Amino acid sequence: MATGFSFAIRAEDGGARTGEISTPHGVVETPAFMPVATYGAVRGVSAPELRAAGAQILLGNTYHLEERPGSELVAEHGGLHGFTGWRGPWLTDSGGYQVTSLAGRSRLDEDGVTFESSIDGSRRQLTPESAIAIQERLGSDIAMVLDECQPNGTDPTATAGLRAAAERTRRWAERSARARRRADQALFGIVQGGTDLTLRRASAQAIAALGFEGYAHGGLGLGEQPAMRADLVAETNAVLPAASPRYLMGIGYPPDLVDAIAAGIDLFDCVIPTRHARHGVLFTREGVVKLRNTRFRRDTAPPDPDCDCATCAEHSRGYLRHLLRVNDTLGARLASVHNLRFYLRLLEEARGAIRAGRFAALREEIRALPVR
Numbered sequence: 001m002a003t004g005f006s007f008a009i010r011a012e013d014g015g016a017r018t019g020e021i022s023t024p025h026g027v028v029e030t031p032a033f034m035p036v037a038t039y040g041a042v043r044g045v046s047a048p049e050l051r052a053a054g055a056q057i058l059l060g061n062t063y064h065l066e067e068r069p070g071s072e073l074v075a076e077h078g079g080l081h082g083f084t085g086w087r088g089p090w091l092t093d094s095g096g097y098q099v100t101s102l103a104g105r106s107r108l109d110e111d112g113v114t115f116e117s118s119i120d121g122s123r124r125q126l127t128p129e130s131a132i133a134i135q136e137r138l139g140s141d142i143a144m145v146l147d148e149c150q151p152n153g154t155d156p157t158a159t160a161g162l163r164a165a166a167e168r169t170r171r172w173a174e175r176s177a178r179a180r181r182r183a184d185q186a187l188f189g190i191v192q193g194g195t196d197l198t199l200r201r202a203s204a205q206a207i208a209a210l211g212f213e214g215y216a217h218g219g220l221g222l223g224e225q226p227a228m229r230a231d232l233v234a235e236t237n238a239v240l241p242a243a244s245p246r247y248l249m250g251i252g253y254p255p256d257l258v259d260a261i262a263a264g265i266d267l268f269d270c271v272i273p274t275r276h277a278r279h280g281v282l283f284t285r286e287g288v289v290k291l292r293n294t295r296f297r298r299d300t301a302p303p304d305p306d307c308d309c310a311t312c313a314e315h316s317r318g319y320l321r322h323l324l325r326v327n328d329t330l331g332a333r334l335a336s337v338h339n340l341r342f343y344l345r346l347l348e349e350a351r352g353a354i355r356a357g358r359f360a361a362l363r364e365e366i367r368a369l370p371v372r
């Protein structure tokens with residue numbers, strides 16, 4: 001167990017649980033949503049604004065930060081906590097997903113992933129060991145192991161590919177655990193296996209046997225049906241140690257979040273609230289508001305009359321629509337603040353509902369929202 005890291009469950013309601021992850025840089029009340037700060041910032045939103053919106057922990061992308069400005073430079077500034085305005089807890093991903101999906105041509109073998117830098121085209125390699133070393137320089141409170149994520153498929157050859165990826169992920173997890181040097185950084189293992197429940201359960205067992213501080217569900221959100229994903233997560237959680245935090249990576253819409261919370265998930269991250277905000281799509285408890293729609297031109301109402309965020313306190317839908325139309329970055333900024341508050345408040349409500357033993361009612365309400 002990493003120094004300064006612990007997880008305590010405070011209340012349970014069915015499969016849902018609420019608790020606290022303690023890190024060297026503060027406590028995270030769970031279930032929690034992590035805004036995505038790709039290059040060490042949630043695009044356009046300052047650390048004080050994130051705090052005001054209720055953020056407790058941010059996610060930084062290792063691949064992007066290593067490309068620019070580089071983990072060595074971040075380390076010179078005292079890691080992410082010293083370099084950025086966010087002094088609270090940080091989680092970093094391993095960079096594997098971005099390397100295989102965003103970088104130039106990438107090739108994966110037992111050693112790691114070789115890819116072309118998107119900055120200068122040079123050939124680079126990301127291995128389980130280098131992913132740990134980079135994250136240790138970034139100084140995040142929670143690091144993730146390098147894993148191999150295979151697209152989901154239904155034909156037998158795809159199953160063989162998924163099995164090979166899950167097995168390689170286990171071997172890489174072992175190497176990641178051995179590569180650790182920092183005592184003050186937690187490390188989470190990742191479950192793979194696509195949409196094959198047998199594979200996912202076997203992967204969960206093998207990863208749990210290695211004894212990480214927390215566990216993540218990888219390789220989901222790649223086109224599978226939400227109901228199927230919720231089942232996979234619930235069934236796989238039954239195999240993972242109940243006393244460790246569980247993280248569903250990269251998911252999702254509000255109904256996906258409440259389904260996953262019901263299945264026992266404690267941590268989330270997703271680009272949906274900020275990406276949708278930049279496109280003028282706002283989340284509200286009535287459904288989504290698409291600001292590009294002409295009917296909002298004369299709308300003097302706040303983006304969400306039920307919302308307590310700084311954007312909704314001072315601005316109208318008509319004004320936000322105007323800012324987005326003239327491409328003023330303030331429009332994207334204000335919309336991001338609102339959408340983040342919507343997500344973070346939903347998680348606050350979920351924690352309260354679990355403590356009060358009425359999470360099922362909140363889940364039904366959110367599942368009924370037309371927000372996809």
Ligand SMILES: [Zn+2]
Pocket residue numbers: 303304307308309310311312313337338339341
């Ligand atoms: Zn708002």
